[in-house]
Amino acid sequence: MYRTHTCGELRINDVGKNVKLAGWIQRVRDLGAMTFVDLRDRYGITQLVVDEKSAESIREKTAKLGREFVIQAIGNVRERSSKNKNLPTGDVEVFLNEIVVLSVSKVPPFTIQDDTDGGDELRMKYRYLDLRRETVRKNLELRAEMAHATRVYLNQQNFIETETPVLIKSTPEGARDFVVPSRMNEGEFYALPQSPQTFKQLLMVAGFDRYYQIVKCFRDEDLRADRQPEFTQIDCEMSFVDQEDVLKTFEGLTRYLFKEVKNIEIEEFPWMPYSEAMEKYGSDKPDTRFEMLIHNLTEKVKGNNFAVFDSSEFIGAINTTGCAEYSRKQLDELTDWVKRPQIGAKGLVYVKYNDDGSFKSSVDKFYSQDDLKVWAEIVGAKPGDLILLLSGDKNHILTALGELRLEMGNRLGLRDKNIFKPLWVVDFPLLEWDDETKRFYAMHHPFTSPKKEDILLLDSDPGKVRANAYDLVINGVEIGGGSVRIFNKELQSKMFDLLGFTKEEAENQFGFLMSAFEFGAPPHAGIAFGFDRLVSMFAGLNSIRDVIAFPKNNAGRDVMIDSPSTISNEQLDELNLKVVIKGKK
């Protein structure tokens, strides 16, 4: 037996016990006649002590200890003469009778402590050392706890956890597939699933009724702080349900997780139509922790000979509370901010509502104090506030104002990580027009059911058709989404039609699903949560990398194992592959 106790376990009532501990050397404090050693494992830190009364052999071994050596410590628990209130084990120490070095360690490239001196790059390269740090490990413990709680909840609700294949079939819709060559089937490829979408629908046809899986999904698209090429979903599907049933069930899951894991009671989630989210928040994932809503001033500001506004399709404004004091420099800086290509506004018009009730704006030449007062009333501004206006193409300006709103929310400290405001965004458009390819794409996916009342529009005005699709949004982050599915072969064919699939393409790619629907498909609907995002939100982090044990970097590389990598000619040959890199000789 390597140990009788963990390093986080010993307390004052263990005094007198002979114990064995095992762990890593956190730090050695050599005071000359006596030496203190902090021994660390997953559970905590226990102080070991050696003094003049200790055997010479033990003193010699202790003197040679370095950071991150793995040792076994055998000794007697005694009360400390000077206690450390910051440590759960701070009342006791272990007086060493024997010490066994199990493993020596090179000096680690960064310090293994909460406030490490290591940069991201180095910590990723030595991720196994980074994971020794309590802050990092805690994130993964949180992840494990949330996965467990999810299973408890869904099992209670009669969901069947079912695994679906990882080697599946490539389809051109949606994200790029990761692709795996088949050795046994020359010239053919598997794809890794972007989600188990079709399989879970087949499980509904199979009568499973309620399916879930905590499952890896793969998308070969460019990455972000909140996007990894492989990520984890809580993936679910239910039969004989409508939209409300699904939302209630997964609102239940979300609230259960908040309660179990964070002990936070969350009130009922509001439902917000997509159109409202876009018009009030300039985003399909509104951060509802703060107001600062977008207001449409188009009708009020036109006709005053201000050419910029008169020639704009849409003029919108947000009111930033208490910002009337902004200096010229700050306003210029904000103007530059909205003019960056990422936002793409042509300029920024401001109106300061001064404390004395007067207005000062960048368009005083064109508008009277009374005009500005009307604007202030519409946006709900009070003396001391600053109104910011953008103008241009409606959709563009709404999203730009949405970005500006978030930026101002950040600057005003309105986005508190400890406050959680979930909501359901519902009634998404079914289709999205793409100007480049001149065709519609499914906004969610091709199996999403249109709203009954909009089905007639499918022929006359497809862009207007709303879907039974929904997203769970928390604090401006898209945590999950799903839809009521089409379960009728004719409607599904019509959808493929609208999406520009020929009969043959549809048959070739999704024939198995269409066939399944001919054998008695139940009405069904589903949802998937981005598990990494949910965990990082619970942890108060912006990057999902911090809740993944071995994440990949911006370019999809794992800098620890150095992947991806080339493969041998023998492997290529076996797979009938030849590598040709474009643009290189």
Next chain:
RNA sequence: GGUGGCGUAGUUCAGUUGGUUAGAAUGCCGGCCUGUCACGCCGGAGGUCGCGAGUUCGAGUCUCGUCGUCACCGCCA
């Protein structure tokens, strides 16, 4: 595919208008120290300034390219 930031000691960073021998903190090594717990004190070692080219009498500093990394836009049904 694009925009921007960063790259200097093991690590995190500073480095003025381009000008002497490139600094600090921390870590590491050695010495001293009986109650430390970010121990303290004294001393020491440690640098291809990412790489390549260019401008210049002279480049860590300026220019171009390239590599790495981070953030964002496009992209992500």
